[in-house]
């Protein structure tokens with residue numbers, strides 16, 4: 001399985017200010033929703049949602065809960081996730097004499113009960129009922145059903161450990177060609193979406209030659225001019241393997257949304273795959289030795305469609321992970 005480059009790019013080329021959801025979650029207004037095809041009892045489903053952990057901008061950590069519903073449009077959106085099945089939503093009551101309420105603690109300001117529901121004294125939880133389409137039924141909490149988890153969207157939201165879904169596809173087994181020596185590269189379409197510090201680099205090293213990971217900032221109005229925001233020299237002692245470089249605190253590069261990833265090497269060290277939809281700008285020659293932070297360079301020798309195995313992890317000042325860039 002290799003990472004689908006087009007999918008990664010779609011995540012990173014969103015407007016910086018726009019809300020996003022982790023892979024497999026769908027955005028609706030200000031929230032993210034995941035329809036789970038796993039079938040669980042109501043309380044197991046709630047536990048499953050709570051076990052989903054996320055990181056967001058400012059290092060905020062959050063989890064999810066079985067979905068609440070607050071409008072007919074949200075209700076219609078939920079129904080559209082799986083119109084042919086009955087699934088749990090996050091409404092329950094303690095006993096037959098209690099009012100129904102939302103598990104996530106939000107106010108009950110909308111309901112969509114089917115005619116004559118809720119009914120039975122022993123049915124304490126709500127489902128989106130396939131029999132009545134967008135209308136709800138109260139049922140027993142012991143049936144195994146699919147369900148929907150909900151969490152607040154954020155411009156940087158991602159599942160912990162997921163790496164935007166790209167990490168899973170890290171193309172170790174499909175690492176392609178060793179690049180020839182003496183290039184400085186920038187991948188201007190792949191922008192950082194959060195501010196923070198680069199705490200870790202991971203790349204696929206073909207040989208033991210030193211590798212220079214770089215963060216660039218595009219000069220306003222120029223296609224080809226980039227300022228070097230920071231450089232991490234990685235002394236590689238490994239070949240033909242994935243290299244992880246934990247950046248010492250004193251060397252961490254502070255990035256802003258819109259900054260782009262780049263790199264430089266004097267000898268052949270990194271591999272690539274032909275990938276027509278990832279445009280990499282490059283410049284050859286003797287730049288490698290002379291590159292310095294703050295310098296602006298014209299990266300204009302060529303533009304090529306290639307995918308490199310390189311990833312930056314951005315954390316806050318405490319090193320906590322915020323998101324992956326690849």
Ligand SMILES: [Ca+2]
Nearest residue numbers: 119137138139
């Ligand atoms: Ca019922």
